[in-house]
Amino acid sequence: MSKGPTKDSDAVRHLEDALIDDILNATDEEIAAEAAEDGIDLEAQAAAMRSMFERARLESGKTRMAAAKAAAAAHRSVAPRGRVPGLQSGGFAGRAANDVGNARKLTMAARNGTEQSERDLRGVEEDLAELKALLEDEGKES
Numbered sequence: 198m199s200k201g202p203t204k205d206s207d208a209v210r211h212l213e214d215a216l217i218d219d220i221l222n223a224t225d226e227e228i229a230a231e232a233a234e235d236g237i238d239l240e241a242q243a244a245a246m247r248s249m250f251e252r253a254r255l256e257s258g259k260t261r262m263a264a265a266k267a268a269a270a271a272h273r274s275v276a277p278r279g280r281v282p283g284l285q286s287g288g289f290a291g292r293a294a295n296d297v298g299n300a301r302k303l304t305m306a307a308r309n310g311t312e313q314s315e316r317d318l319r320g321v322e323e324d325l326a327e328l329k330a331l332l333e334d335e336g337k338e339s
Contacts, residue, residue, distance in 0.1 A: 223231075232239055
């Protein structure tokens with residue numbers, strides 16, 4: 198069993214701390230100069246990193262698209278034909294259509310709480326007005 202830190206482990210820890218401090222305190226120019234001394238092409242490294250990030254972004258997009266397609270297919274398999282769930286006047290969409298003031302809340306939610314443009318707000322208000330008209334027509338047919 199170990200009885201605690203040894204002089205060697207303390208020395209290694211101090212060396213690690215010194216190296217980390219040296220890296221964190223180095224200027225961009227100093228790092229670039231050291232990379233050049235080591236034969237590292239910073240432009241090539243940056244291009245390789247950008248390429249890696251782009252591949253990851255594309256792969257992430259493909260994964261998200263596949264998940265969205267699977268969710269849509271699952272929804273289509275359980276949704277009744279010819280009727281969109283939630284459009285009954287008592288459902289969320291029906292309540293939203295009856296309260297155009299909800300447009301601001303809906304657009305804020307879609308933007309994760311950031312400011313929406315007036316154009317976006319008008320678009321949502323128009324959509325809710327159309328939805329309200331559809332619900333009213335649906336009520337007349339019943």
